[in-house]
Amino acid sequence: MQGGLGGKAGDLNVTGFGVGAGDVRVTGFAIDNRKVAPGNVFGAFVGATVNGEDFIADAVRAGAVAVVARPEARAVIEAAGAIALVDDNPRRAFARLAAPFYAPLPETLVAVTGTNGKTSTVEMLRQIWRMAGHSAASIGTLGITTADETTYTGLTTPDIVTFLANLAGLAREGVSHVAYEASSHGLSQYRSEGPRVMAGAFTNLSRDHLDYHATMEDYFAAKMRLFDEVVVDGGSAVVWADDVWSDRAIGHARARGLNLITVGEGGETIRLIRREPGPLGQVLTVRHEGVERRISLPLIGAYQAANALVAAGLALASGLNPAQVFDALGRLAPVRGRLERAAINAAGAPAYVDYAHTPDALEAAIAALRPHTKGRLIVVFGAGGDRDAGKRAPMGAIAGAQADIAIVTDDNPRGEDPAAIRKAVIAGAPDRLIEIGDRREAIFQGTARAKRDDILLIAGKGHEQGQIIGRGPDARVLPFDDVTVAREAAGEKM
Ligand SMILES: CC(=O)N[C@H]1[C@@H](OP(=O)(O)OP(=O)(O)OC[C@H]2O[C@@H](n3ccc(=O)[nH]c3=O)[C@H](O)[C@@H]2O)O[C@H](CO)[C@@H](O)[C@@H]1O[C@H](C)C(=O)N[C@@H](C)C(=O)N[C@H](CCC(=O)O)C(=O)O
Numbered sequence: 471m472q473g474g475l476g477g478k479a480g481d482l483n484v485t486g487f488g489v490g491a492g493d494v495r496v497t498g499f500a501i502d503n504r505k506v507a508p509g510n511v512f513g514a515f516v517g518a519t520v521n522g523e524d525f526i527a528d529a530v531r532a533g534a535v536a537v538v539a540r541p542e543a544r545a546v547i548e549a550a551g552a553i554a555l556v557d558d559n560p561r562r563a564f565a566r567l568a569a570p571f572y573a574p575l576p577e578t579l580v581a582v583t584g585t586n587g588k589t590s591t592v593e594m595l596r597q598i599w600r601m602a603g604h605s606a607a608s609i610g611t612l613g614i615t616t617a618d619e620t621t622y623t624g625l626t627t628p629d630i631v632t633f634l635a636n637l638a639g640l641a642r643e644g645v646s647h648v649a650y651e652a653s654s655h656g657l658s659q660y661r662s663e664g665p666r667v668m669a670g671a672f673t674n675l676s677r678d679h680l681d682y683h684a685t686m687e688d689y690f691a692a693k694m695r696l697f698d699e700v701v702v703d704g705g706s707a708v709v710w711a712d713d714v715w716s717d718r719a720i721g722h723a724r725a726r727g728l729n730l731i732t733v734g735e736g737g738e739t740i741r742l743i744r745r746e747p748g749p750l751g752q753v754l755t756v757r758h759e760g761v762e763r764r765i766s767l768p769l770i771g772a773y774q775a776a777n778a779l780v781a782a783g784l785a786l787a788s789g790l791n792p793a794q795v796f797d798a799l800g801r802l803a804p805v806r807g808r809l810e811r812a813a814i815n816a817a818g819a820p821a822y823v824d825y826a827h828t829p830d831a832l833e834a835a836i837a838a839l840r841p842h843t844k845g846r847l848i849v850v851f852g853a854g855g856d857r858d859a860g861k862r863a864p865m866g867a868i869a870g871a872q873a874d875i876a877i878v879t880d881d882n883p884r885g886e887d888p889a890a891i892r893k894a895v896i897a898g899a900p901d902r903l904i905e906i907g908d909r910r911e912a913i914f915q916g917t918a919r920a921k922r923d924d925i926l927l928i929a930g931k932g933h934e935q936g937q938i939i940g941r942g943p944d945a946r947v948l949p950f951d952d953v954t955v956a957r958e959a960a961g962e963k964m
Pocket residue numbers: 501502503504513514515516517518519520521522523525611624625626627628629653654655656659682
């Protein structure tokens with residue numbers, strides 16, 4: 471395969487597919503037949519909802535000159551008049567074929583996986599790189615963030631064509647360092663394969679997405695593809711050492727021979743010795759290469775300290791020097807929608823907006839705020855529709871046990887009946903949870919109940935700007951922003 475075609479029309483060497491030595495002249499790549507342009511290579515993949523192979527004829531009619539698909543699809547491709555590039559793993563083959571076409575890509579590319587903390591970690595790493603003088607970007611749930619702007623993209627890990635096009639665009643703008651979120655969906659669908667990933671990080675693993683992955687083992691295996699296959703030979707693996715899955719993640723990194731960087735109380739590379747919460751942040755004492763350092767992290771919560779240290783591990787892996795990295799942690803700016811202080815009500819009680827939408831995350835967000843709460847901790851939360859239903863009762867149980875007042879409300883019901891979702895959440899702590907379906911009303915009531923010394927936590931939507939109702943073509947996004955509503959409830963003028 472040749473490289474360096476710069477995202478422009480060019481010859482693509484497809485000898486690796488055994489279709490003869492002839493090069494195919496292509497103009498680009500597409501994985502959706504509706505986006506095929508003349509001269510494109512079409513990737514036809516068996517999906518969770520439909521089989522992309524059913525669209526091969528349409529794609530060729532739209533101008534696809536070659537199709538990457540399973541060997542079973544060869545006859546269909548050839549009958550349609552295109553070159554068949556068949557492989558037992560067509561998503562991976564497509565990614566590897568496409569990546570060189572989009573070159574040059576940013577030189578330093580790292581990925582973060584884990585159930586919680588990916589967005590925070592890539593965003594913190596982007597900030598550290600920038601403070602060290604690099605032109606940096608992050609790609610993930612918040613979209614594409616550079617020093618100048620954030621462009622929302624929709625998925626946490628974009629599809630492979632969007633991902634490669636975005637990387638090429640960033641490189642053209644002069645961005646040299648990119649950190650991206652590797653979601654388990656993204657990893658299992660090879661959405662970011664192909665470019666050279668010099669380091670990967672694992673934050674933690676807990677219940678989520680078991681609608682998509684059959685078991686926790688399958689979910690973990692999807693995540694571990696990052697260390698097993700995606701990071702380049704000789705690359706680095708950063709592992710948060712204090713999670714129950716950490717030892718197994720370390721095992722994957724070792725088996726692959728990656729440079730291992732472990733971080734946390736049980737970490738060997740960056741050992742967290744002490745964490746002292748303060749009113750607006752926390753002081754961390756860490757040991758790295760025999761040197762003990764005190765870091766005034768301007769963010770609250772054990773979970774934010776964990777993410778900052780994983781980001782530090784990746785920054786070291788990317789070649790920054792320790793002084794640069796640890797100094798930068800003292801100057802990190804908050805991540806949008808992660809323990810974001812949104813409003814203060816008339817009684818003086820603050821409201822925090824957080825993106826906790828898993829049982830573990832809810833527990834972490836409550837634990838982050840507890841040391842700051844002299845009075846009661848009030849939580850407004852919900853669980854998403856058309857997502858892992860098994861996390862609902864555990865979320866209810868955690869809020870019921872760990873908050874003083876817990877209000878269950880709606881959070882993107884999508885194609886499901888919102889009352890049924892709330893019922894499943896309430897089953898986790900039937901006597902402890904208050905049900906208020908309308909999210910605005912729930913935030914208003916939570917705010918009204920918060921007295922002096924209390925804290926209100928509004929969990930689940932973080933940065934999100936809408937409430938998703940309905941499924942497929944009927945889906946609608948009703949504008950909704952927890953921060954704005956929290957301010958309105960507190961009587962603050964926008
Ligand atoms: C379950 C899932 O991950 N679905 C995503 C995935 O679907 P899939 O490959 O299984 O696709 P499919 O819809 O069955 O279609 C199969 C193939 O046919 C193609 N197709 C389909 C229809 C058509 O008319 N023509 C056509 O060519 C599709 O492009 C696809 O290649 O590929 C599609 C195209 O890239 C994505 O839009 C779609 O995201 C859906 C909308 C989604 O909601 N995904 C969520 C669950 C998701 O991916 N979340 C993760 C994790 C979030 C986190 O925890 O951080 C994320 O990374 O965002």
